[in-house]
Amino acid sequence: MDANKGKGDQGMQNPGGQLDRPVTFNFLESMLPKVVKRRVHALKRLQVQCANIEAKFYEEVHELERKYAALYQPLFDKRRDIVTGTVEPTDEECEWHSDREEEEELAVSTTLDIFLIETFQKFKLLYVIVYIALLTVQEEVKEKAAIEDAKKEEAKPEEDPKGIPEFWLTIFKRVDMLSDMLQEHDEPILKHLRDIQVKFSEPGQPMSFTLEFHFEPNGYFNNAVLTKVYKMKSEPDASDPFSFEGPEIIDCEGCQIDWHKGKDVTVKTIKKKQKHKGRGTVRTVTKQVPNDSFFNFFNPVKASPDGELDEDSEFTLATDFEIGHFFRERIVPRAVLYFTGEALEDDESFEEEELEEGDEEEQDEEGDEDDDDGDFDPKA
Amino acid sequence: MDANKGKGDQGMQNPGGQLDRPVTFNFLESMLPKVVKRRVHALKRLQVQCANIEAKFYEEVHELERKYAALYQPLFDKRRDIVTGTVEPTDEECEWHSDREEEEELAVSTTLDIFLIETFQKFKLLYVIVYIALLTVQEEVKEKAAIEDAKKEEAKPEEDPKGIPEFWLTIFKRVDMLSDMLQEHDEPILKHLRDIQVKFSEPGQPMSFTLEFHFEPNGYFNNAVLTKVYKMKSEPDASDPFSFEGPEIIDCEGCQIDWHKGKDVTVKTIKKKQKHKGRGTVRTVTKQVPNDSFFNFFNPVKASPDGELDEDSEFTLATDFEIGHFFRERIVPRAVLYFTGEALEDDESFEEEELEEGDEEEQDEEGDEDDDDGDFDPKA
Numbered sequence: 001m002d003a004n005k006g007k008g009d010q011g012m013q014n015p016g017g018q019l020d021r022p023v024t025f026n027f028l029e030s031m032l033p034k035v036v037k038r039r040v041h042a043l044k045r046l047q048v049q050c051a052n053i054e055a056k057f058y059e060e061v062h063e064l065e066r067k068y069a070a071l072y073q074p075l076f077d078k079r080r081d082i083v084t085g086t087v088e089p090t091d092e093e094c095e096w097h098s099d100r101e102e103e104e105e106l107a108v109s110t111t112l113d114i115f116l117i118e119t120f121q122k123f124k125l126l127y128v129i130v131y132i133a134l135l136t137v138q139e140e141v142k143e144k145a146a147i148e149d150a151k152k153e154e155a156k157p158e159e160d161p162k163g164i165p166e167f168w169l170t171i172f173k174r175v176d177m178l179s180d181m182l183q184e185h186d187e188p189i190l191k192h193l194r195d196i197q198v199k200f201s202e203p204g205q206p207m208s209f210t211l212e213f214h215f216e217p218n219g220y221f222n223n224a225v226l227t228k229v230y231k232m233k234s235e236p237d238a239s240d241p242f243s244f245e246g247p248e249i250i251d252c253e254g255c256q257i258d259w260h261k262g263k264d265v266t267v268k269t270i271k272k273k274q275k276h277k278g279r280g281t282v283r284t285v286t287k288q289v290p291n292d293s294f295f296n297f298f299n300p301v302k303a304s305p306d307g308e309l310d311e312d313s314e315f316t317l318a319t320d321f322e323i324g325h326f327f328r329e330r331i332v333p334r335a336v337l338y339f340t341g342e343a344l345e346d347d348e349s350f351e352e353e354e355l356e357e358g359d360e361e362e363q364d365e366e367g368d369e370d371d372d373d374g375d376f377d378p379k380a
Numbered sequence: 381m382d383a384n385k386g387k388g389d390q391g392m393q394n395p396g397g398q399l400d401r402p403v404t405f406n407f408l409e410s411m412l413p414k415v416v417k418r419r420v421h422a423l424k425r426l427q428v429q430c431a432n433i434e435a436k437f438y439e440e441v442h443e444l445e446r447k448y449a450a451l452y453q454p455l456f457d458k459r460r461d462i463v464t465g466t467v468e469p470t471d472e473e474c475e476w477h478s479d480r481e482e483e484e485e486l487a488v489s490t491t492l493d494i495f496l497i498e499t500f501q502k503f504k505l506l507y508v509i510v511y512i513a514l515l516t517v518q519e520e521v522k523e524k525a526a527i528e529d530a531k532k533e534e535a536k537p538e539e540d541p542k543g544i545p546e547f548w549l550t551i552f553k554r555v556d557m558l559s560d561m562l563q564e565h566d567e568p569i570l571k572h573l574r575d576i577q578v579k580f581s582e583p584g585q586p587m588s589f590t591l592e593f594h595f596e597p598n599g600y601f602n603n604a605v606l607t608k609v610y611k612m613k614s615e616p617d618a619s620d621p622f623s624f625e626g627p628e629i630i631d632c633e634g635c636q637i638d639w640h641k642g643k644d645v646t647v648k649t650i651k652k653k654q655k656h657k658g659r660g661t662v663r664t665v666t667k668q669v670p671n672d673s674f675f676n677f678f679n680p681v682k683a684s685p686d687g688e689l690d691e692d693s694e695f696t697l698a699t700d701f702e703i704g705h706f707f708r709e710r711i712v713p714r715a716v717l718y719f720t721g722e723a724l725e726d727d728e729s730f731e732e733e734e735l736e737e738g739d740e741e742e743q744d745e746e747g748d749e750d751d752d753d754g755d756f757d758p759k760a
Contacts, residue, residue: 038474
């Protein structure tokens with residue numbers, strides 16, 4: 001169902017909106033009697049006023065998001081500390097029942113309780129003993145379950161991992177939009193990714209948000225944080241006020257990665273043999289050429305102010321905006337659900353709902369909202 | 381592009397959400413070492429806390445929407461007064477240039493101005509006369525245009541229509557999701573539709589919004605206003621907190637239409653001949669059966685609390701929720717753009733963007749976001 005696709009977009013309705021929609025001359029309108037036409041024009045002027053009010057609304061929503069970002073942050077910090085192994089959660093903090101476990105226990109205890117009541121009614125005098133006996137049974141059942149769990153453990157390789165190993169890398173691998181960018185040589189680097197954070201622009205500043213990729217010290221680059229800034233615009237376009245659908249990403253900016261010598265995965269060095277025309281001597285020259293890598297994400301194609309971009313660059317840029325939006329709205333707020341895959345199930349089920357609406361195309365297994373973007377390379 | 385589909389959904393991310401998505405047992409999770417698994421469970425508990433904060437966020441967005449509804453209302457009232465002919469907008473209020481007119485005028489005046497400057501430089505002394513002369517030319521050009529306009533007028537049937545005739549009916553006809561519901565016998569009734577308004581629930585009340593269809597006195601029913609209430613829920617579901625995507629429509633309620641005798645288009649009377657077994661006498665009995673009509677919109681299928689609905693009813697209900705959402709988010713806020721068709725062009729261009737992403741299906745001419753819902757009949 002269509003409105004489902006709005007999920008999580010309260011802050012930015014239209015990230016790709018910088019691809020303008022033309023306002024074409026309207027036939028019906030031109031056929032109206034002049035007196036009616038001028039009234040329609042009056043309504044259009046009112047509509048422009050509505051668009052300006054709407055812009056103010058989205059600015060306030062942005063403020064709300066900044067306010068709530070502060071409320072989420074302590075939870076996200078806790079998440080980072082658990083992921084990196086800085087903090088070991090208490091047993092209470094880890095209490096969680098998968099549906100299955102729940103059912104099992106529920107089954108056990110309810111049958112026991114019913115039995116208990118009946119027993120209680122039948123031989124009131126014995127009920128204490130019976131009660132204790134039955135509690136013991138219940139305990140035994142639980143112990144048995146525990147032992148089985150333990151057995152499962154033994155099956156696995158004995159290890160004592162720190163935090164949640166490869167937490168973010170696993171997410172990159174599971175989410176199609178990200179795995180499209182991911183190259184094998186990126187994976188060892190992303191194992192050092194400790195956290196991804198979203199920072200909103202300060203009030204009064206031009207509207208924007210920044211993705212911060214926090215890395216632990218690693219052998220690849222010196223930056224502790226890689227940043228990608230997405231600049232937004234929240235005013236109706238004077239030339240086309242009716243296309244306004246809320247803040248839209250209009251530009252983005254990466255950052256300089258301070259690679260260790262020979263570790264830059266965004267370029268590859270190719271050797272070329274050159275033969276000297278005259279002497280016929282052969283020398284080898286090395287040349288650096290661009291290389292596919294997620295880290296090209298931090299060196300995006302520049303949006304030109306006059307919107308003069310070739311189709312490829314425009315599509316690449318739109319895809320980049322999509323990805324930035326997806327990090328902000330989905331990955332960062334609910335990372336664990338992309339790690340476990342639960343969020344992917346959600347996204348799939350949306351596609352299924354789309355299918356219900358007569359869409360014929362086939363869906364792939366781990367589809368997320370933004371499938372089919374194809375391989376992503378900001379330099380393409 | 382996907383996030384575009386979020387357009388206008390800031391207030392309700394998930395109108396169709398009442399169709400639950402199952403949380404299936406996760407394989408990867410079950411394969412993790414126990415120590416890691418418990419940390420993931422800790423993250424899930426944090427994620428539940430995030431969902432609860434998110435719920436608060438959406439409540440505040442709802443408050444914002446109520447606040448802004450009050451800011452839009454004067455403009456919408458003005459719209460209604462112009463549509464109904466209660467108010468005649470001033471010339472200033474009607475000033476509007478379609479792209480084409482603009483170009484024409486621009487062309488005329490610039491050539492004149494350039495000519496003017498050259499002339500001015502050539503014979504400085506005569507420039508005043510020339511200037512006047514050329515102004516006259518410019519006037520003549522404009523007059524000519526005016527006359528041509530007038531001619532265009534004559535071509536049309538002479539009439540003095542009140543306000544903007546059939547404003548809302550035209551919208552119903554142009555928007556596929558609405559025309560799907562529309563029957564021929566509905567049209568004369570909808571000519572009496574003066575306004576559609578959205579009313580939000582008061583703070584402290586359970587979240588909901590009401591669509592109000594305001595009719596002028598008419599020969600069909602006594603109600604001045606027909607209402608459809610959409611009840612929403614903005615808390616994560618305890619059994620499935622991660623499926624929470626913001627407020628969702630969980631139920632809707634129509635209203636009793638007080639039809640004039642024999643005017644109810646939602647039923648049709650069929651005559652049946654019955655033959656008496658014994659005497660063989662034939663008598664005619666009349667029987668009322670449901671009839672397709674937009675006005676069935678005010679008698680929706682009931683959502684059952686336990687969610688026990690057959691597939692058809694569930695789809696019908698989901699479609700009804702879609703339509704309510706569409707009235708609230710698109711039709712009411714920008715009615716004039718659906719009247720002129722400009723909003724439809726926008727909606728089309730979104731579909732085209734979807735196509736870019738490898739979607740093969742064909743689009744129809746006047747596609748709006750929620751095409752392909754098929755015929756709608758709440759009683760189906």
